[in-house]
Amino acid sequence: MEESEYLGERVYTCLVPPGLSLYLLPKPGFHTAHALLSVGYGSLDRSFRLLGSSPQTAPDGVAHFLEHRLFASPLGDVGDRFAALGAEVNAHTTYTNTSYFFTAATRVEECLEFLLDFVLNPQFTAEGVVRERAIITRELQLYGDSLEWISFIRALQALYGDHPLGVDIAGTPASVAAIDLDLLQRCYGAFYRPGNMRLFIGGRFEVEAVVERVGRCLEGCAEGPSPLLQRGTDGHQGPLRLSTALPVALPRLCLGFGELGAPAQGQALLRRELCAELVLDLLFGAASDFYARHYESGLIDAESFGCEVYFEPEFSFCLIGGDTPDPAGLEAEILGELERARETDTLEKGFARAARRAYGQAVQRLDQVEGAVGAVFGAVSRGAEPFGLFEAHRHLGPPELRVFLAAHLLPARRGVALVMPGAL
Amino acid sequence: MAGADFSRQELGPGVEFFVRADPRFKTIRVDLFLAAPLRPRAHTRLALIGRLLERGTRRLPDLRRLNGFLDELFGANFAVEVEALGHHQLLHLGLEVVAPPYLPGREDLLASGVSFLGEVLADPAAEDGGFRRDHLRQEKKALAAHIHSLANDKSAYAHRRCLEAMCGADPCALPAHGDPADFRGIDGRRLLADHQGLLATAPLALFMSGQPTPGAEALVGGLVRWPRRPAQVPPADPALPPPRDQELFEAHEVSQGRLVLGYRTGIGMGDPLYPALLLFNALFGGDAQSLLFRQVREAAGLCYHIGTHLEPLCGLLFVEAGIDPDAYGAVCAQIEAQHEALRQGEFAEADLSASRLLLQRHLETLDDSPEALIRFCYQQRLAGLDLPRSQWRERLDEVDAAAVAMAAALVRRDTSFFLYPAQGAWRP
Numbered sequence: 100m101e102e103s104e105y106l107g108e109r110v111y112t113c114l115v116p117p118g119l120s121l122y123l124l125p126k127p128g129f130h131t132a133h134a135l136l137s138v139g140y141g142s143l144d145r146s147f148r149l150l151g152s153s154p155q156t157a158p159d160g161v162a163h164f165l166e167h168r169l170f171a172s173p174l175g176d177v178g179d180r181f182a183a184l185g186a187e188v189n190a191h192t193t194y195t196n197t198s199y200f201f202t203a204a205t206r207v208e209e210c211l212e213f214l215l216d217f218v219l220n221p222q223f224t225a226e227g228v229v230r231e232r233a234i235i236t237r238e239l240q241l242y243g244d245s246l247e248w249i250s251f252i253r254a255l256q257a258l259y260g261d262h263p264l265g266v267d268i269a270g271t272p273a274s275v276a277a278i279d280l281d282l283l284q285r286c287y288g289a290f291y292r293p294g295n296m297r298l299f300i301g302g303r304f305e306v307e308a309v310v311e312r313v314g315r316c317l318e319g320c321a322e323g324p325s326p327l328l329q330r331g332t333d334g335h336q337g338p339l340r341l342s343t344a345l346p347v348a349l350p351r352l353c354l355g356f357g358e359l360g361a362p363a364q365g366q367a368l369l370r371r372e373l374c375a376e377l378v379l380d381l382l383f384g385a386a387s388d389f390y391a392r393h394y395e396s397g398l399i400d401a402e403s404f405g406c407e408v409y410f411e412p413e414f415s416f417c418l419i420g421g422d423t424p425d426p427a428g429l430e431a432e433i434l435g436e437l438e439r440a441r442e443t444d445t446l447e448k449g450f451a452r453a454a455r456r457a458y459g460q461a462v463q464r465l466d467q468v469e470g471a472v473g474a475v476f477g478a479v480s481r482g483a484e485p486f487g488l489f490e491a492h493r494h495l496g497p498p499e500l501r502v503f504l505a506a507h508l509l510p511a512r513r514g515v516a517l518v519m520p521g522a523l
Numbered sequence: 524m525a526g527a528d529f530s531r532q533e534l535g536p537g538v539e540f541f542v543r544a545d546p547r548f549k550t551i552r553v554d555l556f557l558a559a560p561l562r563p564r565a566h567t568r569l570a571l572i573g574r575l576l577e578r579g580t581r582r583l584p585d586l587r588r589l590n591g592f593l594d595e596l597f598g599a600n601f602a603v604e605v606e607a608l609g610h611h612q613l614l615h616l617g618l619e620v621v622a623p624p625y626l627p628g629r630e631d632l633l634a635s636g637v638s639f640l641g642e643v644l645a646d647p648a649a650e651d652g653g654f655r656r657d658h659l660r661q662e663k664k665a666l667a668a669h670i671h672s673l674a675n676d677k678s679a680y681a682h683r684r685c686l687e688a689m690c691g692a693d694p695c696a697l698p699a700h701g702d703p704a705d706f707r708g709i710d711g712r713r714l715l716a717d718h719q720g721l722l723a724t725a726p727l728a729l730f731m732s733g734q735p736t737p738g739a740e741a742l743v744g745g746l747v748r749w750p751r752r753p754a755q756v757p758p759a760d761p762a763l764p765p766p767r768d769q770e771l772f773e774a775h776e777v778s779q780g781r782l783v784l785g786y787r788t789g790i791g792m793g794d795p796l797y798p799a800l801l802l803f804n805a806l807f808g809g810d811a812q813s814l815l816f817r818q819v820r821e822a823a824g825l826c827y828h829i830g831t832h833l834e835p836l837c838g839l840l841f842v843e844a845g846i847d848p849d850a851y852g853a854v855c856a857q858i859e860a861q862h863e864a865l866r867q868g869e870f871a872e873a874d875l876s877a878s879r880l881l882l883q884r885h886l887e888t889l890d891d892s893p894e895a896l897i898r899f900c901y902q903q904r905l906a907g908l909d910l911p912r913s914q915w916r917e918r919l920d921e922v923d924a925a926a927v928a929m930a931a932a933l934v935r936r937d938t939s940f941f942l943y944p945a946q947g948a949w950r951p
Contacts, residue, residue: 128547131888182812185880204884237827240779346776348671386590452594459597
């Protein structure tokens with residue numbers, strides 16, 4: 100078992116046969132345990148090939164559909180089984196992963212056993228698939244009213260067109276209607292194998308007992324060939340400008356800057372992500388001139404204006420935006436600020452302040468069991484060491500931010516999503 | 524005192540200081556609550572005061588300097604929130620800083636943080652005996668826009684409309700964010716005078732929790748330096764008018780209908796039946812194992828989302844669901860059927876045990892979140908209670924199926940509010 104340590108937090112790592120990576124973050128004195136089982140299967144993986152077979156392309160939304168269906172375990176409703184142990188279970192699907200997680204205060208090892216059991220031993224039925232289609236279609240409808248989600252999805256669509264990054268993670272009503280039993284079973288078989296999974300557990304548990312229990316759960320579990328993924332190659336177009344009408348009070352602007360391909364891996368990727376966060380904080384954060392000026396003029400508001408960054412080995416994107424009475428004016432101001440930053444010493448002058456802020460907030464995150472698990476997951480799922488997010492802070496200075504800004508956040512490469520007040 | 528969760532001291536008239544040292548945490552939190560009665564027009568003034576306090580102090584008079592200062596404190600989390608809880612409107616200031624052992628050079632941020640909180644409260648950015656006019660003008664505009672944008676969240680909008688229809692003129696229907704219709708005539712002087720009155724007279728609760736550091740208690744305890752004259756906030760009162768059983772509809776630009784059912788419980792936090800009401804809520808729709816979730820979403824497939832929540836200080840309970848308009852009748856009938864099943868005690872003992880376990884687990888896990896524990900403790904104080912979590916656990920243990928059925932019988936539907944898609948064919 101390997102051990103990493105940072106600020107008194109410890110992570111033990113081991114490989115459980117036939118290939119599951121296990122990460123243990125005991126937090127002595129805490130009352131809860133939080134476990135997360137992550138499968139390397141997300142909405143990006145619509146095209147894949149198994150060794151010895153021809154390439155396959157699935158409709159959008161299969162990973163998310165599987166996540167839903169796994170909760171109908173042959174041994175009864177998964178939620179009920181966890182509730183009977185005093186635990187809560189949930190799951191979510193992203194572009195690159197499907198994660199199943201629970202929080203428990205007692206009987207953690209039994210909960211872990213259930214978790215592995217329902218993810219590794221599902222039973223799909225044709226009737227269940229029909230029922231799930233209806234539920235997911237309603238979920239898509241519900242999100243169709245959400246300004247946050249629509250603005251986010253449209254920005255990604257503006258950046259990535261019909262690449263899977265430009266499609267809702269849950270798919271579309273048409274793609275969901277095309278998902279059937281056979282497809283679910285095939286995709287499950289391709290991706291749900293221990294070698295394509297990572298299990299994280301943090302908080303209150305016994306390290307030895309958990310390792311032993313997980314090992315027993317995986318006994319007899321076969322490891323097949325991993326699917327060969329073709330992430331990030333098909334159907335990219337953009338960037339574009341997209342406008343959508345929703346019954347909202349004010350227009351919402353979302354400017355996206357994105358890339359495909361393999362910008363970096365592991366520690367280099369985390370470092371680049373931190374550069375992006377620091378640059379955006381320096382230019383548009385709450386302590387920036389931009390923020391003060393445009394908050395006072397009423398061009399932006401405190402509740403909705405902000406920046407987000409996403410960095411994965413296959414893609415990266417940064418989003419900037421919020422509600423505004425004048426979306427064209429805000430777009431011009433954001434682009435102007437990016438231009439100015441290339442010519443002035445904003446990054447150099449504010450670097451120490453922004454770096455202190457980012458470091459302090461990373462430390463604060465370790466105080467919550469879920470936050471600590473999330474930090475380690477965020478590092479290792481992208482190929483870095485468990486405390487890689489902290490390592491990224493070392494020896495980082497304004498020159499790295501300069502290099503980042505020279506190559507990224509380029510006005511000519513932006514995608515623009517605008518949500519305008521209007522009827523649906 | 525609130526059990527062993529916090530040690531409590533009286534620091535002065537109407538000032539309570541709660542301390543919990545907990546070496547598991549790498550941070551130190553300071554939270555300060557001032558409680559005012561929720562009243563029309565005054566609620567708008569307090570909403571503006573909360574926003575103005577975040578705009579600057581005499582020493583840090585603008586956003587850039589104020590937020591820059593917090594960044595220098597290693598990204599200290601600072602927020603001023605104005606919240607409504609029962610019949611109270613709260614001004615809540617929170618600050619969280621990383622403790623010295625976890626910072627380069629073991630830098631100590633607490634003294635700077637505490638003196639900053641003192642400045643925000645007692646020395647805000649001001650001119651001519653009032654809050655700054657430019658700040659007030661901007662905040663009136665920003666608050667109005669924020670209130671306008673709240674309708675973007677259709678579920679929250681439907682909930683608010685249901686609450687207003689239920690409570691009418693009762694103050695517990697007043698939103699913490701106020702009403703832009705009250706803006707006229709509000710000037711910076713009036714607001715500063717209101718703020719100073721609040722500092723001097725409102726019941727004040729000060730909490731400190733997290734990593735223990737030498738001298739921290741004295742430092743935080745010294746935060747309240749202004750003169751105090753205590754005034755009593757009236758206790759929460761769940762006695763609202765009798766339920767009406769009204770059914771309301773509103774057409775709106777939504778792609779999915781939003782159903783909100785409002786119930787009166789008549790059971791306050793201090794009521795002996797309150798633990799049974801907590802279990803009723805958990806069984807009815809409190810989580811993904813509840814009857815509503817399992818029967819309405821999973822078995823009947825009538826919605827994607829359905830759940831319930833309690834407003835304990837007002838004695839209200841709400842069911843909320845996102846549904847297809849064509850399912851309106853079926854969903855309402857299912858909700859009533861599940862309520863009736865609970866009234867008749869028709870639920871599995873195993874479900875009761877599972878719900879009890881979940882609630883007890885929630886109590887235990889409050890330990891892992893200083894902020895959640897503070898809120899739990901403070902909400903009880905507002906309800907005039909002082910029970911440690913161990914007693915809540917015992918009270919939950921004592922609840923049997925008959926008590927849940929008794930609570931279920933007291934929960935009575937008042938208002939059904941349905942926000943349906945204007946563009947569809949469905950009509951009430």
